[in-house]
Amino acid sequence: MKFNHLGIPTTERFEGEIDLPHLKMTVSDHQSNPYGIQWQRYWDDAPYPELVKSVPHVAFEVEDLHAELQGKNVIIKPNSPSEGLIVAFIEVDGAPVELMQYLKS
DSSP states (O other): OEEEEEEEEOSSOOTTOEEETTTTEEEOOGGGSTTOEEEEEEOTTOOSOHHHHHSOEEEEEOSOHHHHHTTSEEEEEEEEEETTEEEEEEEETTEEEEEEEEOOO
């Protein structure tokens, strides 16, 4: 696994907002700082578990998402938020963890 970003939910506006209408959320660019911090504001009708919308999560890149999910408590099933990427969320000790697989072209 390789660290990708730290997602921090907020209800406040923040600098560098990027609206993602297809995901019903607004984010900051995690690559704009050396630590991978990404602010996230979920829209009122965002269809995500409350745990994801209220507790910070850490995101890791993995080689085989489906293998990584075996035996885990999956709280957001694998989906593709953007071309070439598949993500899923698991719950670990009460915290959300995002697993990301970049598809090889």
